[in-house]
Amino acid sequence: MNKKGFTILELLISIALISVVLLLLLRVMMALEAINHDKSYASDDEIARTEIIGNIEQDFLDYHLNGLQIKRQDEKTILTLFMDQEKTIIIDNKSLTYDNEKYSLKSTNATYGSCLTYQYQELENDYYLVSIVIPVYIDGENTTVKDDLELTYLGLKNELSNYPRHFTC
Amino acid sequence: MKKGFALLETIIVITFVSVSLLLLYGTFTSMLLNREKNIEYDDAANIYKMYYLKEYLLLNGMNDYMNASDIKEISCADFNFTSCHTLWDKFHLEHIYLVPYRLRDYNEDDYASSFNNYLAALSNREDYDYRLVGEFFYENQYSYASIGVMRDE
Numbered sequence: 001m002n003k004k005g006f007t008i009l010e011l012l013i014s015i016a017l018i019s020v021v022l023l024l025l026l027r028v029m030m031a032l033e034a035i036n037h038d039k040s041y042a043s044d045d046e047i048a049r050t051e052i053i054g055n056i057e058q059d060f061l062d063y064h065l066n067g068l069q070i071k072r073q074d075e076k077t078i079l080t081l082f083m084d085q086e087k088t089i090i091i092d093n094k095s096l097t098y099d100n101e102k103y104s105l106k107s108t109n110a111t112y113g114s115c116l117t118y119q120y121q122e123l124e125n126d127y128y129l130v131s132i133v134i135p136v137y138i139d140g141e142n143t144t145v146k147d148d149l150e151l152t153y154l155g156l157k158n159e160l161s162n163y164p165r166h167f168t169c
Numbered sequence: 170m171k172k173g174f175a176l177l178e179t180i181i182v183i184t185f186v187s188v189s190l191l192l193l194y195g196t197f198t199s200m201l202l203n204r205e206k207n208i209e210y211d212d213a214a215n216i217y218k219m220y221y222l223k224e225y226l227l228l229n230g231m232n233d234y235m236n237a238s239d240i241k242e243i244s245c246a247d248f249n250f251t252s253c254h255t256l257w258d259k260f261h262l263e264h265i266y267l268v269p270y271r272l273r274d275y276n277e278d279d280y281a282s283s284f285n286n287y288l289a290a291l292s293n294r295e296d297y298d299y300r301l302v303g304e305f306f307y308e309n310q311y312s313y314a315s316i317g318v319m320r321d322e
Contacts, residue, residue, distance in 0.1 A: 010176065010179055014179065014183045017183060017187055018183070018186060018187065018190070021187055021190040021191060021194065022190065024194050025190060025193060025194050025197070028194060028197040028198055028201065029197065031201055032197060032200065032201065035201075035204060046207070049213070050212075050213040053213040053214050053217070054213050057213070057217045119259070121255060121259065123225075123250075123252035123255060123256075124250045124251065125228070125250075127225065127252070129221075129255070129259060131259060144308060145307060145308060146208065146212075146308070149214075150214040151214070151217075152217055152221060152260075153221070154221035154224065154225060
């Protein structure tokens with residue numbers, strides 16, 4: 001056999017095959033790029049958000065939340081949690097401090113909203129439901145709930161229970 | 170004197186390049202899928218909602234439904250307390266399922282594909298009798314969270 005190189009057909013087939021795979025790769029890379037530059041929510045703070053929610057909720061369960069107090073002071077929102085150990089959540093524009101541990105927002109365009117949502121709802125059999133949502137704003141707007149810090153507690157009323165019925169900023 | 174590739178050499182090179190690119194494609198695709206799972210599955214806030222819901226439903230007779238060997242969808246109609254609707258609404262719940270732990274064979278056609286994908290993604294490393302799976306719906310998106318349940322807990 002006296003073959004000295006590619007035939008044009010071989011060349012075309014190989015280029016077509018590689019092009020198909022490259023196109024598939026390009027599509028995936030573009031999707032990854034879009035996720036990496038997703039500025040619509042605080043994507044750089046997902047891990048910290050999970051950690052904050054986990055720590056606070058676990059303390060609700062371990063130290064039995066009996067009440068809370070919410071106040072605004074010096075541009076900060078301060079939540080005092082009445083548990084077996086009293087703990088506070090201090091929220092300012094760029095950070096949240098819980099139990100003396102400070103979590104700063106890493107997403108550059110994200111800030112904590114100064115006005116949190118608080119709901120207290122009485123349920124049957126002396127149970128109650130408390131819901132606190134600390135909003136995260138992106139460029140001054142609460143774009144989605146998936147980066148908000150949502151805390152829930154379902155408890156049984158006792159003589160120590162001390163919750164505000166409403167909270168307005 | 171040989172001046173170019175032979176057909177065999179060409180095929181080997183093309184195969185090698187294609188396999189490498191396909192491996193890359195597979196890796197990036199799985200990264201994208203994992204990313205979706207991180208957002209839609211087992212959000213910390215939703216897990217605690219499921220925990221409280223489990224506690225409250227157990228107090229109100231959920232044990233009666235923990236004898237099926239297949240998936241059981243439960244709703245407020247199954248319980249005799251009016252606060253159930255409050256919890257449902259406040260938690261943005263769309264459906265709740267009681268799923269036997271380590272369930273593998275069930276009729277997937279009866280359920281939404283997003284629910285089937287969630288069940289397939291769960292690990293079975295712990296030892297529970299059932300799993301209480303919540304399907305949440307907000308911002309036009311479904312998300313899922315679950316918590317293990319023991320019979321007579």
